[in-house]
Amino acid sequence: MISIDTFHLTPSTPGTLQSRIQQMVAQGILSGRFRAGERLPSSRALALHLGVSRITVTLAYTELVADDYLSARGRSGYYVSANAPEPPDFPARASGPGTVNWLELLPKSPSLGITKPADWASYRYNFIYGQSDPTLFDSANWRLCALQALGKRDFDSLTADQYDGDDPLLIDYITRQTLPRRGILAAPDEVLLTMGAQNALWLTAQLLTPNRNTVIEDPGYPALRALLSQTHTILTPLALDQDGLDPATIPPGTDVVFTTPSHQCPTTTTMPHARRQALLDRAEADNMLIVEDDYEFEMSFLRPAAPALKSMDKTGRVIYIGSFSKSIFPGLRLGYLVGPAPFIAAARALRASILRHPPGHIQRTTAYFLSLGHYDALIRRMSRAYHERRRVLDSAIAAHGLQVAGTGTYGGSSLWMRAPGVNTYELAARLRGVGVLIEPGAPFFAGSGGVTTEFYRLAYSSIPAGRIAEGVGLVGG
């Protein structure tokens, strides 16, 4: 049944009432809004709705039946005919005199810096990074927590406009349980929830980088480079060594350094303790700020994760970013910023201005999932599975003589690989033909030097252990 509320007689349309009704219905069909087999409102109801006489609508319907737009089925009414004209692929766009030239008018669009085939899940040997694995995720308990968060007692946390506020239950868990595991002590006003790490990076970049000198890691996270290209910052990508970012190579005059010390993206390197201290010392001496993206610290199955860089920060110059995208799922869009209270207050005001707050239901469900212990159990299950996959992957790589360019010494969910002399865009395209999905490494490079097309990423967050060896065989074959 087509809703009667979708029928309007535009006051300015020329023609008799009857012909305008015919046009209205025909346009609904031609535009694809009304589909074959759908029932029209009765002539009585439509006449009442439009404020016209019933006979006018009946005559219009009769004409439309004659033109095979509609078919009449006895007393049950009028339906869009199976023979009605097919709609075009999309409705007509504005064009002709007076039409706005939008392409001329709009600023250059930012890029996410990430491209993945939409059908990634259908690959048999799926070495894709950063999506959730249905065989590991605890859907049953997530569902129970979501239901609890939908209950009467939580009506306000679900429905209310919180303006710039966060769910106190979730903030309490993060400050008391999550951050201490990273060695970080923070008060509630030093934490802000964000729409994933992307949103945390964006807010931080907006507040800290415009018209300042910013250093990023090269290779590094493409989405960070892409968003920094929009903030009018002077960007310096720094080439890494085997221990990640070398503080000695940071140019004088740098204001902000973005880094991934726990698990460098994409090389998976962990920055040693002495270098972290050197980075902080350098930052203090030259009054730099540091933004620490601590994504994926949860996946520490080879050895306990080292405390975050933020835990060593005595002068309030480290902004810390955490995310539930890798440990729960990326479609949740939930992450957090930790920093000195004045910075968090500014980030909170900016977040409120662009979106107010993450949906209440998402926050409360996550708070329950964390505080009831399901999150810890999930991390343990994921760690066990990743550990096994990593073991299989390591041996398959050794067996096929593939070259590892970066190894997460504490765990993670991917390896950074190098294929000397090979263009990995071509390699990835060829492998796709045999059901293998790998990620070419070039998009991670900002261009501070080196052959970038030889690298690729092999992730084991979505591929079952049993398929890894065969998949690696195809990569090496």
Add this chain to the structure above:
Amino acid sequence: MISIDTFHLTPSTPGTLQSRIQQMVAQGILSGRFRAGERLPSSRALALHLGVSRITVTLAYTELVADDYLSARGRSGYYVSANAPEPPDFPARASGPGTVNWLELLPKSPSLGITKPADWASYRYNFIYGQSDPTLFDSANWRLCALQALGKRDFDSLTADQYDGDDPLLIDYITRQTLPRRGILAAPDEVLLTMGAQNALWLTAQLLTPNRNTVIEDPGYPALRALLSQTHTILTPLALDQDGLDPATIPPGTDVVFTTPSHQCPTTTTMPHARRQALLDRAEADNMLIVEDDYEFEMSFLRPAAPALKSMDKTGRVIYIGSFSKSIFPGLRLGYLVGPAPFIAAARALRASILRHPPGHIQRTTAYFLSLGHYDALIRRMSRAYHERRRVLDSAIAAHGLQVAGTGTYGGSSLWMRAPGVNTYELAARLRGVGVLIEPGAPFFAGSGGVTTEFYRLAYSSIPAGRIAEGVGLVGG
């Protein structure tokens, strides 16, 4: 039980292993992380975790018991003592030499332009605007839709990183069912989901207003004025007449006009058809763009809502904003932008850069709630209740001789009121003392002239009909 993962020995801390463990536990207590009665990990487990001998941990625990930080309970282990020192209200902040002066460093924060008492729900005569009413919302069916969206079949829509994409089910419903009710025909690539109308306004302002001449309504939506104060636009607030924004008063050289033609915020005026056409003609003649905020069009219980301004747009110069905040609930954070495909593509890229996409679960739940007909039923129930509340409110206002400064001729959820010679900030403060919550009108004014403190808003979206007369009596008394 305090999680063992929250224990770390910082490599650089001086002292013996035993004293460092004692310090670590004492700090956990002093900082408020470990609370009285919570159980410590066993000495065996902690020794294993820290890689130290068990006797070292046992000696540290024994010392902590002697100092009354911990208490030992026979074989069941060690607990934070009930006599342990109380934590301070918040952990110590960075201070002293080298500490960053954040207040000096950060840009000026945007304001949401909105202030409401946090305890608004506790007022007996609650004339607050824009929150959800638990007596009207269909929690049961919302819960069922949420459960369905959490099912196995929807795992991907729940969990996957969609990068810049939207839920096709929700887009399909909006293009085929919602927009046609506003007389708008749009293809899927002409619609973008946003984190509420706030996010839609922000994205639009970012793309269209920097370094251009922008006109807003005065009075108007404070959150719009606040976010435009951040985009480096040249802002002209235009005083309204009884029909809303008068196109003849728009200054030459204007590039963008933000307007609320269906239901002017806050006066609730509906712009007549002839004036809408004049506005579009003016926009076309002077090549202006129009941003139409069509919030609350669903609440049309007095007469059918007129089609949106966007429905009359032949030259692709109207950007349309819709929202589910008033019709479902504001904590959902879901709205949408409609405009020409190139504009939507740019807004999509910008959205992806700041947050990627609204959480998948929120989108899919809403898609089910809409397509299963629960939304239409909810709107009907809300309309009936609002209609009744409005009737009671209108008679109470007449009975107490209060002055209405703007009336929604088709419905809405609030009235715009004037109290000549009264400062409504003082009035609101006085009324709060007797359990009445009204909203002073001054924040809606940008200052294009007139006495602004005489106005106030009376909303009937959260107050039961039975309390309205008494509440209005207190306002007028």
